[in-house]
Amino acid sequence: MAGLNVNLIQKLLFIFLLCGFVCQSHSQASSSSRITRDLAYSESAENVILKNDKLQLMIGKPGAGGGSVQSMVYRRDGLRDLELLDMKQRPRARGYWDLHWESGSYISGNDFNYKFRFGNKGGVQWTDFYGDGAGGDQMVGITVKQETSSHTSRHNRAPLSTQVHYAVREGLSGTYCSLLVDHSSNHRPMQLTELRLVLKLNPELFDYSYVADNRQRFMPTRMDLSKNRSESLAFKEARMLTRPKNESLMYEVDHKYQFSVESKDGIMYGWISSKEKIGVWIISPNKWEYLGGGPYKQDLTVQTGPNLLAMLHSAHYGTPPIKLEESEKWNKVYGPFLVYVNQAEDINGLIEDAKARAALETASWPYSWVPFEEYRKPEGRGTVTGRAVKLDPHLSGSATWIGLTDAKSPTSDWEEEVKGHQFWNVTNSDGEFTIYNVNPGTYLLQTMVQGFLVDSSVLQLVTVQEGEVSNIGDIILRPKRKGPILWEIGQPDRSAGEFLVPSGVKDGFRQYGMWDKYSELYPVADPVYVVGESEWKKDWFFAHVIRPNGTPTEREIQFFLEDVVPGDYTLRLAIAGAHKAALEIRINDPTGPAIYDTGAFGRDNALARAGIHGHYEEFTISFSHMNFRLGMNSLFLRQRKTQNRFSYVMYDYIRLEEPMMFSHSWMSTSR
Ligand SMILES: *[C@@H]1O[C@H](CO)[C@@H](O)[C@H](O)[C@H]1NC(C)=O
Numbered sequence: 001m002a003g004l005n006v007n008l009i010q011k012l013l014f015i016f017l018l019c020g021f022v023c024q025s026h027s028q029a030s031s032s033s034r035i036t037r038d039l040a041y042s043e044s045a046e047n048v049i050l051k052n053d054k055l056q057l058m059i060g061k062p063g064a065g066g067g068s069v070q071s072m073v074y075r076r077d078g079l080r081d082l083e084l085l086d087m088k089q090r091p092r093a094r095g096y097w098d099l100h101w102e103s104g105s106y107i108s109g110n111d112f113n114y115k116f117r118f119g120n121k122g123g124v125q126w127t128d129f130y131g132d133g134a135g136g137d138q139m140v141g142i143t144v145k146q147e148t149s150s151h152t153s154r155h156n157r158a159p160l161s162t163q164v165h166y167a168v169r170e171g172l173s174g175t176y177c178s179l180l181v182d183h184s185s186n187h188r189p190m191q192l193t194e195l196r197l198v199l200k201l202n203p204e205l206f207d208y209s210y211v212a213d214n215r216q217r218f219m220p221t222r223m224d225l226s227k228n229r230s231e232s233l234a235f236k237e238a239r240m241l242t243r244p245k246n247e248s249l250m251y252e253v254d255h256k257y258q259f260s261v262e263s264k265d266g267i268m269y270g271w272i273s274s275k276e277k278i279g280v281w282i283i284s285p286n287k288w289e290y291l292g293g294g295p296y297k298q299d300l301t302v303q304t305g306p307n308l309l310a311m312l313h314s315a316h317y318g319t320p321p322i323k324l325e326e327s328e329k330w331n332k333v334y335g336p337f338l339v340y341v342n343q344a345e346d347i348n349g350l351i352e353d354a355k356a357r358a359a360l361e362t363a364s365w366p367y368s369w370v371p372f373e374e375y376r377k378p379e380g381r382g383t384v385t386g387r388a389v390k391l392d393p394h395l396s397g398s399a400t401w402i403g404l405t406d407a408k409s410p411t412s413d414w415e416e417e418v419k420g421h422q423f424w425n426v427t428n429s430d431g432e433f434t435i436y437n438v439n440p441g442t443y444l445l446q447t448m449v450q451g452f453l454v455d456s457s458v459l460q461l462v463t464v465q466e467g468e469v470s471n472i473g474d475i476i477l478r479p480k481r482k483g484p485i486l487w488e489i490g491q492p493d494r495s496a497g498e499f500l501v502p503s504g505v506k507d508g509f510r511q512y513g514m515w516d517k518y519s520e521l522y523p524v525a526d527p528v529y530v531v532g533e534s535e536w537k538k539d540w541f542f543a544h545v546i547r548p549n550g551t552p553t554e555r556e557i558q559f560f561l562e563d564v565v566p567g568d569y570t571l572r573l574a575i576a577g578a579h580k581a582a583l584e585i586r587i588n589d590p591t592g593p594a595i596y597d598t599g600a601f602g603r604d605n606a607l608a609r610a611g612i613h614g615h616y617e618e619f620t621i622s623f624s625h626m627n628f629r630l631g632m633n634s635l636f637l638r639q640r641k642t643q644n645r646f647s648y649v650m651y652d653y654i655r656l657e658e659p660m661m662f663s664h665s666w667m668s669t670s671r
């Protein structure tokens, strides 16, 4: 009852505020010739409408599709209004939030994999909307709240409470979207595997996508993917176009993973109508803050449909699910991100304008108007500064990322950290860094250096306080190294991009079917990599795959030893990605028993999903000098797991170190 009363009071208050807007705009309109303030909220039996002079947004009310965006009308200057969503879809399926989850008893496999769309199954409580004048800008917003009753046994409803928020700002053609998810004391255990907003755009309009300057194109249509216009390929999402509407797309392959981006790069992406010269964009500054998995996390963006996706959490590319125990208290705010609409003279004009908007949004992050208490306002955040000092003078040029991850998290691996917020920045060329707008809390300091294996075995804690600058001084970046380097293949940067990717185009790893290229290049025998003669760019195929007939392939690395030094040699395998793999290692005896086996590892499927990396890991393996001999030696890496067509290993970097002797100075060698 109390809740209801509060609701009523808030509603009345809003009507009062709304009256304020209307009266104000009337008085302004009559007193000056300025553009009339045009920000409105209205309600019908089934919907709520939020609008300004550029955009009109219709949000579903409780019942079917509560909280979903059911219409988005772009109100253009001097031109006819355009509906941006696909009105042929049912209202609740045009712009919906959904989540995929597994129940707490989930062990492995897909036995309990549930999907649900917010607002589909009742249980939606209508809370209020607000109008505020933050920063002198008028905004109108609405929050849609969904509560799940405590121990419901229904599997179509996740044990989580959600609040979706939309806000429209005066004069801005777009809507800010954010989401608060909350798991509390009466909720069952669960694992959250995916969380996203899907906008199904008007197929009459949108035909061109932009993900990056070198990744923009005319797109197939949804019809092009139908059975009589395309052929199925090696995995279910991939199809080859055989009768595309636009004939120039003939024989191209389409799948949504071709459009994946890393969090650090994917601040802005979208769809364009080449005919109407309009664009719809998702702009999400600092999204690694909430996305989980850090700046290298890859996720989906646009998809043939035309669909525009805002991925907020996903297991794609090896990111773990968010695991929540029985009654565990946890909440997280995702976003806000901006769904931005623009118009320009041509495609480039649209892209440039969206970039300018993205820069403005980045500069205004964090926003001061977000209604969730859990979202820290700018003045409630702190700053961390310091300097990263590399012990190795050869490496001063390579990019260094400094990050902060939640110290309460059970993992110190930032790619695995998904529950808390993460804060990152890159250093300048002197190693100095400042991470602004950090939520108060205690963090683990993270470092990631391109071209350098950093010893992060000693984890430093950093405490951040509201409104304060924490100067943590010098962080010494120590190389991870036990002895002098005998040889190395590749460069440590969490990517296999420096290796042989046989394709005529830039970023050829995104081309369909790269897993079969190895057997085309080396149909009979596996190539031998000879240290000192071979070049990794030409002679090291970027993925250690299996052959199409299911036989394993083997990498042989030959190297010459002038000396066998007593003690342990160290092999470092930095893995950029792997899927259902296991490596056997042999030295000098290719047919004998393996002297080391990594055991099964990898679950990122990045090879099939057009990635050049997935989930990073390192193996550090010691071998007694007894395994080696004077003169030529061979190291064999065999990928023994062959059940899955897409089993693979992508090496980031491989290195052999000699046992440490005092006469050697490893400081003088690179990396
Ligand atoms: C192709 O399939 C679609 C449905 O998938 C159908 O609507 C259409 O009529 C078919 N066209 C032809 C030429 O068979």
Ligand SMILES: *[C@@H]1O[C@H](CO)[C@@H](O)[C@H](O)[C@H]1NC(C)=O
Residues within 6 Å of the ligand: 207, 218, 246, 247, 248, 249
């Ligand atoms: C078809 O795609 C090509 C580029 O692949 C583009 O130049 C052309 O304008 C498109 N045609 C139509 C009708 O959209």
Ligand SMILES: *[C@@H]1O[C@H](CO)[C@@H](O)[C@H](O)[C@H]1NC(C)=O
Residues within 6 Å of the ligand: 286, 424, 425, 426, 433, 434, 435, 436, 437
């Ligand atoms: C990263 O550092 C640059 C330069 O100091 C600064 O302009 C930018 O705001 C910083 N970004 C974050 C997220 O702190």
